[in-house]
Amino acid sequence: MHISTLLRRSLISGVALAGIAGTGMAVNSFLPRRLPTWYTPDVPDTTLPDSASLPAIEVSFLRCGSVTIPPFIAARGTFSITPCTISHSAVLIRHPKATFLYDTGLSSDIYLYLRDQSLFFRKVLANFNFEQSLGSHLEQLEMRPRDLDFAVISHLHWDHVSGLPDIPGVPLRINRVEYEWAKLGMLDANNGIVRSLLDDAPIELFDCNGPAYEGFHSSFDLFGDGSIVLVPLPGHTPGNTGMFINRSNGSRVFLLGDAVWVAENFQRPTTMHPFVWSPVTSDDATACQTLIDLHHFSHRHPEIAMIAMHDGAAQKAFMHVEATHLTHA
Numbered sequence: 001m002h003i004s005t006l007l008r009r010s011l012i013s014g015v016a017l018a019g020i021a022g023t024g025m026a027v028n029s030f031l032p033r034r035l036p037t038w039y040t041p042d043v044p045d046t047t048l049p050d051s052a053s054l055p056a057i058e059v060s061f062l063r064c065g066s067v068t069i070p071p072f073i074a075a076r077g078t079f080s081i082t083p084c085t086i087s088h089s090a091v092l093i094r095h096p097k098a099t100f101l102y103d104t105g106l107s108s109d110i111y112l113y114l115r116d117q118s119l120f121f122r123k124v125l126a127n128f129n130f131e132q133s134l135g136s137h138l139e140q141l142e143m144r145p146r147d148l149d150f151a152v153i154s155h156l157h158w159d160h161v162s163g164l165p166d167i168p169g170v171p172l173r174i175n176r177v178e179y180e181w182a183k184l185g186m187l188d189a190n191n192g193i194v195r196s197l198l199d200d201a202p203i204e205l206f207d208c209n210g211p212a213y214e215g216f217h218s219s220f221d222l223f224g225d226g227s228i229v230l231v232p233l234p235g236h237t238p239g240n241t242g243m244f245i246n247r248s249n250g251s252r253v254f255l256l257g258d259a260v261w262v263a264e265n266f267q268r269p270t271t272m273h274p275f276v277w278s279p280v281t282s283d284d285a286t287a288c289q290t291l292i293d294l295h296h297f298s299h300r301h302p303e304i305a306m307i308a309m310h311d312g313a314a315q316k317a318f319m320h321v322e323a324t325h326l327t328h329a
Helices: 003-028 109-114 120-124 134-140 176-186 189-198 263-267 274-278 285-298 312-327
Strands: 058-068 082-096 098-102 151-153 173-174 203-206 227-232 243-244 254-255 305-307
Touching: 058 134, 058 312, 082 134, 082 312, 151 176, 173 176, 176 189, 176 203, 189 203, 263 285, 285 305, 305 312
Parallel strands: 098 151, 151 173, 173 203, 254 305
Antiparallel strands: 058 082, 082 098, 227 243, 243 254
């Protein structure tokens, strides 16, 4: 056989094999990713304050924008056909000791900050329908930025500080681990969008160096009374921080930052589709372990509302329950 014929056949075979391999990888990306949940950790009970001694705390999600995506993007391997609503929200928390935010939603000027970003960034990472700015939400509640004592930032991705231009001067409370990591590159990534959004906002760093809490290895008691407890939920970013809200006037709440996108991520558990999981996850192994930890926690505490900052369905359901509770109070 002529050598050119051999080369041609080898090339065709190689291309065919590469095509088969590529197709296999593409198909595999939609299949469930099995996470090792067989080991159930022995978690000591957390001693909580008596509910009667806890303060009344109002919790409100302020949705600023959203986008609807296929369920298999939000939760890899799902067989659901119900589209997922990915929200961009802030949480307004009215505590007797402070009125503050957890994350910041979207500013009325957000598109000015996005105009210098790449096409991929604008069409994929920043793909949302703008609904109502953080500033507009506050105005409806007859609040001004100076009525906020501070804002706790779950982590320093752009979409969690995008409401800051609407609340100039409000102090930010950020996990020290997160801020030190962000200084290594995240603040200046994507044409410095995070640094621009932070502007000159006052920053107060906190350390989650308190005792283990509800199965999470450390904590920070924000007010020292057990009502607001922060815990590290690393992996999405090194310092992604969750918040427990313990109150006398309603169910306990566990805000998850971006440890998950939707409840199915910790219920199964499963990651998002690699198309979105890989670009936004700083440490895959750590992020998967956090998913497993949240999975086990959800089984230990089915009574606690676990809500991620992009989970539009969970946020809507929570606000419905809160409204019903207030109606019958």
